[in-house]
Amino acid sequence: MTNSVIKPWILGLTGGIGSGKSAAAQCFIGLGVHVVDADHAARWVVEPGRPALVKIVEHFGPTVLQADGTLNRSALRGLIFEDAGQRRWLEALLHPLIAQEIQRDLASATSPYAILVSPLLIESGQYKLTQRVLVIDAPQQLQVQRTMLRDSSSEEQVQAILKVQASREERLSHADDVLVNDRDHAWLQSEVERLHHFYLTLSGGQS
Known part of the structure; x- marks a missing residue:
């Protein structure tokens, strides 16, 4: 056994407000993945x-x-x-x-790979620090509902934040993987586990 330490590759995790980025990140943490939060x-x-x-x-x-x-x-x-x-x-x-x-x-x-969670992964250029990008996506109406519920904000406030964030198209154009988070938490957990097992087979984030 040599002492050469294999550096983990970096997965960028992003998604618009209310898409469920944080919930997905928590699932990865539960699987033992090192997660860094840009916020x-x-x-x-x-x-x-x-x-x-x-x-x-x-x-x-x-x-x-x-x-x-x-x-x-x-x-x-x-x-x-x-x-x-x-x-x-x-x-x-x-x-x-x-x-x-x-x-x-x-x-x-x-961990074999590490995750950088950032709402502005694309806009800030932070995706350049990563080898692969996972976008958590959700229908816009669901994003708005979740955010209003979570932050007690008005629909206008949420729409204003959505305008500043990268458009869904822009985010998806940078994505290597997309997880559409429009069901319950158990489903999100199972999708994260599926991705995790796939990521463990990758070297340097590329299949």
């Missing part, structure tokens, strides 16, 4: 004391901070939602930092 990395890089938060406050002013010194996400969202230039400024600051954080976490994986 967690995005939160971590703007924690108090991190350089990115200092730059954000310098740029947008103190209104983007909560009283306890943490980032006021809804205030920041309000500032960038209507202003594409400001959104680009923020993305240029955060995307490289988030990518570094993700790569550090992926490098610690010991």
Whole structure:
């Protein structure tokens, strides 16, 4: 037995809001797969004391901070939602930092393959960190219903988020695998298990 460690290949997992990405990711975690969540990395890089938060406050002013010194996400969202230039400024600051954080976490994986879960896998270019892409898909009306139920948001709010995310066509054009999540959790679990067994047969994410 040699000491050469085979590096896990990376599966990108994405899907629109309310498609069931997180539920699918939890199923993979239950099967022992190392999962890295880009949203967690995005939160971590703007924690108090991190350089990115200092730059954000310098740029947008103190209104983007909560009283306890943490980032006021809804205030920041309000500032960038209507202003594409400001959104680009923020993305240029955060995307490289988030990518570094993700790569550090992926490098610690010991499972045969690891998963990068990201709602913006396609839009942010994070899919370039992966060898294969799995898209969790769901009919749009179901996405809207699930999200309204989960976040107590209005249909208008959900539709606005859908507009900012990559279109279904764009996501599917990057997909190697598609899981249509329009049934119950038991069915999702069985589909994830089926994919997992298939992924274990792949080397480097390619069949």
